[in-house]
Amino acid sequence: MNLTKYWLLFSFFGVFAQAQTKPTINFQEVVRIETELASDKMQGREIFTPGIELASAFIENEFKKANLSTFQDLKNYRQEFKAEGKSANNVIGMLLGKTKPDEFVVFSAHYDHLGIETKSSGKDKIYNGANDDASGVTAVIELANYFKKLNQNERTIIFVAFTGEEIGGFGSAYFSENINPDKIVAMFNIEMIGTESKWGKDSAYITGFEKCDFGTILQENLKGTNFNFYPDPYPDQQLFYRSDNARLAAVGVPAHTISTSKMDSEANYHQLSDEVSTLDLKNMTEIISAIAISSQSIISGKVTPTRVIKLKN
Numbered sequence: 001m002n003l004t005k006y007w008l009l010f011s012f013f014g015v016f017a018q019a020q021t022k023p024t025i026n027f028q029e030v031v032r033i034e035t036e037l038a039s040d041k042m043q044g045r046e047i048f049t050p051g052i053e054l055a056s057a058f059i060e061n062e063f064k065k066a067n068l069s070t071f072q073d074l075k076n077y078r079q080e081f082k083a084e085g086k087s088a089n090n091v092i093g094m095l096l097g098k099t100k101p102d103e104f105v106v107f108s109a110h111y112d113h114l115g116i117e118t119k120s121s122g123k124d125k126i127y128n129g130a131n132d133d134a135s136g137v138t139a140v141i142e143l144a145n146y147f148k149k150l151n152q153n154e155r156t157i158i159f160v161a162f163t164g165e166e167i168g169g170f171g172s173a174y175f176s177e178n179i180n181p182d183k184i185v186a187m188f189n190i191e192m193i194g195t196e197s198k199w200g201k202d203s204a205y206i207t208g209f210e211k212c213d214f215g216t217i218l219q220e221n222l223k224g225t226n227f228n229f230y231p232d233p234y235p236d237q238q239l240f241y242r243s244d245n246a247r248l249a250a251v252g253v254p255a256h257t258i259s260t261s262k263m264d265s266e267a268n269y270h271q272l273s274d275e276v277s278t279l280d281l282k283n284m285t286e287i288i289s290a291i292a293i294s295s296q297s298i299i300s301g302k303v304t305p306t307r308v309i310k311l312k313n
Contacts, residue, residue, distance in 0.1 A: 023149035025142050025289040031281055033062065033138040034194075037111070038130035038276050045129060046115025047164050048086050055111050059091040059161050062141045066148050068093030071158065072178075079160075079178075083170040088163050090171045095147055097156040100301050104179075106158045106187040106255075107143050107291075108172070109136025110165030110244055117272060130276045131261070132269065135194035137161050139288045146292050147299070154301035155185060162244050172244035181248055186214060186298050186305050187255035189245040192269075193287045194279035197260035198233060201283045204290070207232045207257040208240035214254045214305040218294035227290040234263045254305035258291060 036042075036058060043051030060077045070077060071092040079090040091111070097103060113129030128134075144159045164170030197203045202225075209215040209231035219229050232239055240246065245255040261269065268274040297303040 023146050025146055025285055025292060027282065027285045029145070030138055030142060030285045030288065033141050034130065034134055034279070034281060034284075035276055037134035037137055038128040040126050040128070042128075044115035044127040045111060045113040047083070047088055047112045047167060047170075049115060051115065052112055052163065056089060056091055056161075056163075059111060059137065059141065063091065063093035063144065063159070066093065066141075066144045068144055068148065068159065069096055070094065071160075079175065081170075081174045083164050083174075084167075088170060090163055090175055091161040092175075093144060093159045095144075095153055095157040097154050097301075098152075099154045101156050102183055103155045103301065104158055104184045105153075105155050105295065105299050106160060106184060106248075107140050107190065108160045108162060108187065108244055109133050109140045109190045110163065110171065111137045111161040112163045112166050112171075114166060114270065120272065122272075124272050127270075127272055128275045130274050130279055131192045131194040131266075132274060133165070133191050135192060135279065135284060136190035138284075139190045139193060139291065142288050143292055153299045155299055157299060165244055169244060169247065172247050176247035176251075181251045181253050184248060184253045184255070186295075187245055187248055187253055188291060188295060189243055189255065189257040190259075190291070191243050191257050192259050192261035192266075194281070194284050195260055195262065195266065196280060196283060197230075198262050199228070199230065201280075202227045202286060202290075203230065204258050204260045204287055205230045205232050207243070207245070207259070208249065208308065209256070211240070211249075211308045212254045212306045214256050217297065217303055217305055221294045221297050222290060225290065225293065227286070229258075229290075229294070237263050239263065249308050252307040254308055260287065
C-alpha cells in the first residue's frame with residue numbers, strides 16, 4: 001500500500017476513534033478529591049475558620065484546572081457575602097451553553113461541615129465530614145471535569161459549592177437571591193452519596209420526587225443501565241426542605257437533592273466517625289456516573305423538567 005494513503009487512512013480512523021471516546025468519571029480522581037476534602041488538615045471545614053478557607057482554595061484550584069469560566073460578573077470563582085456579620089464565600093464555576101446560554105443547569109453540594117469537637121476527650125476531635133458533604137463536592141468537581149471534556153452542553157452548566165449549610169443554608173440562600181430562578185431549568189443538589197442506599201449498590205433517591213417529572217426524566221435517561229433512582233424513602237424527615245435545593249424549589253425551580261444516606265440508620269451522620277474509610281468509593285463513582293448520564297437530555301436542551309409543584313411543607 002502507498003505509505004501516504006496508509007498514513008491518511010490511519011489518521012482518519014485515529015481521529016474517528018478519538019471522537020467516539022467519551023469521558024468517564026475517574027475512580028482515582030474520586031479517591032484523590034474525596035480524601036483531600038475530608039483530610040484532617042481541613043479541620044472539619046467549619047464556616048468562618050482557616051479550615052473552610054483551605055477547602056475553598058482547593059475547590060477553586062480544581063475549577064481552575066478544569067478551565068471553568070467564572071460566574072456572572074465575578075472576578076474569580078469566589079462568590080463572597082456576609083453571614084452573621086462575617087465574611088463567607090461560595091465557590092462557583094461555569095460552562096457556557098453552546099446554543100442556550102441563558103438556560104441554566106445547576107450541580108451543587110455544600111463544602112462546610114462541623115469543624116473541631118472542643119469537648120471530646122478522645123484523640124479524634126475533627127469532624128471530617130467525608131460523607132457530609134465531601135462526597136457531594138467530590139461529585140460536583142468530577143462532573144465539572146466530565147462535562148468540560150464532553151464539550152456538548154447546549155445549556156449553561158453551573159457548578160457550585162455552597163458554604164454555611166450546616167448553620168442555616170446561608171450560601172444557597174445568597175446564591176438563590178442573586179440569580180434569576182426563571183433561567184434555571186434544573187438543579188441537581190448532591191448530598192451524602194458515599195454509602196450504599198437502603199436498596200444497595202447502583203441506587204440513590206431523589207427528594208421531592210413527586211413534585212415534578214425531574215426524577216422520571218433522570219430514570220428514563222438511565223434505561224439500559226443497572227442504576228435506579230427512587231423516591232425519597234424518608235418523607236417524615238422532610239429532606240426536600242432541609243438541604244440547599246430548598247430555596248430555589250420554593251420558587252418553582254425543579255431543584256432536588258440526590259442522596260443515598262440511610263437517614264434512619266446512618267451511624268456516622270454528624271459524628272467524628274464520618275471518615276473516608278467508612279465510604280464505598282467505587283459505588284460512589286458509579287453514582288456520579290449515573291448522575292452524569294441521567295442529566296444528558298436536560299443538558300442537551302432536548303428535555304425540560306416541569307416546574308416544582310408548590311406544596312406546604
